[in-house]
Amino acid sequence: MVGNMDNVFEISLLLDFYGMMLTPRLYEILDLHYNNDYSLGEIAEQLNISRQGVHDNIKRGKAILNELENKLGLLNKFLMQKEKASSLLKVVENIDSARLGEKDLQQLDQLKRGIKDMIDSI
Amino acid sequence: MVGNMDNVFEISLLLDFYGMMLTPRLYEILDLHYNNDYSLGEIAEQLNISRQGVHDNIKRGKAILNELENKLGLLNKFLMQKEKASSLLKVVENIDSARLGEKDLQQLDQLKRGIKDMIDSI
Numbered sequence: 001m002v003g004n005m006d007n008v009f010e011i012s013l014l015l016d017f018y019g020m021m022l023t024p025r026l027y028e029i030l031d032l033h034y035n036n037d038y039s040l041g042e043i044a045e046q047l048n049i050s051r052q053g054v055h056d057n058i059k060r061g062k063a064i065l066n067e068l069e070n071k072l073g074l075l076n077k078f079l080m081q082k083e084k085a086s087s088l089l090k091v092v093e094n095i096d097s098a099r100l101g102e103k104d105l106q107q108l109d110q111l112k113r114g115i116k117d118m119i120d121s122i
Numbered sequence: 123m124v125g126n127m128d129n130v131f132e133i134s135l136l137l138d139f140y141g142m143m144l145t146p147r148l149y150e151i152l153d154l155h156y157n158n159d160y161s162l163g164e165i166a167e168q169l170n171i172s173r174q175g176v177h178d179n180i181k182r183g184k185a186i187l188n189e190l191e192n193k194l195g196l197l198n199k200f201l202m203q204k205e206k207a208s209s210l211l212k213v214v215e216n217i218d219s220a221r222l223g224e225k226d227l228q229q230l231d232q233l234k235r236g237i238k239d240m241i242d243s244i
Contacts, residue, residue: 020193071142074196081203081240088236095229099221107217111233114210118203 004066008034014065017075021068026061033058085118126188130156136187139197143190148183155180207240 005014011034019027029047032038033054040058044051069075092112097105127136133156141149151169154160155176162180166173191197214234219227 017196018194072140074139078199081243084236084240084243088233088240091229091233091236095226096223099223099226101218101221104217104221107213111210111213114206114213118206118210121203121206 003070005069006062011062011065013075013079014062014069017078018065018068022061022064026057026064029054029057030061030065082119085115089115089119125192127191128184133184133187135197136184136191139200140187140190144183144186148179148186151176151179152183152187204241207237211237211241 005011011030015027015030015034019031022030029043032043032046033040038046040051040054043054047054089112092108092115095108097108100108127133133152137149137152137156141153144152151165154165154168155162160168162173162176165176169176211234214230214237217230219230222230
């Protein structure tokens with residue numbers, strides 16, 4: 001998928017994946033805006049730069065993050081794994097546990113927790 | 123995990139993850155060596171450069187790939203998911219299928235295939 005991720009949730013994921021490739025300053029600005037819900041004005045005040053400067057930095061940071069994802073596609077790879085795990089969870093939940101013995105019920109429960117853990121860790 | 127991946131299998135994985143961050147030339151050299159088993163001499167002949175030049179390029183390429191992984195840790199993230207999926211597969215295989223009805227057997231089979239698919243796609 002080559003495209004441009006632009007909403008808060010997507011940028012937050014991109015930051016999580018590729019944030020270390022940004023300069024600390026760019027990372028800080030995007031982190032404040034996308035993970036901590038600071039407005040441009042609040043960031044400008046906090047970092048003592050102009051609102052326009054904040055805007056430009058955010059734009060530049062987003063472009064770098066999107067370029068990395070368009071090159072590497074690793075976030076997309078993860079999101080596809082997450083989708084697969086979610087569909088597996090549905091399969092597990094469809095198994096009729098009434099027929100199972102105590103030991104198998106425990107296995108099934110372990111399975112559910114394991115798959116949920118995989119989904120959450122992405 | 124901050125370290126240095128150096129064996130053929132590891133470099134091949136790093137190339138798969140971060141290869142697009144290399145110049146096409148560096149990628150080509152590492153791809154020939156690590157994915158296609160070319161010797162340094164064979165690469166030198168094929169690309170019409172010195173054997174030392176091939177050696178230096180491989181060293182540089184590996185350093186870039188390792189630096190990316192040490193910064194981003196995305197290969198490690200994937201390998202951990204793969205390990206989790208492998209342990210889930212064992213749990214599924216331990217479920218006593220003798221007690222299950224036809225429909226649940228199919229679900230269990232779908233589950234096994236789904237988990238194997240996740241493992242293979244990493």
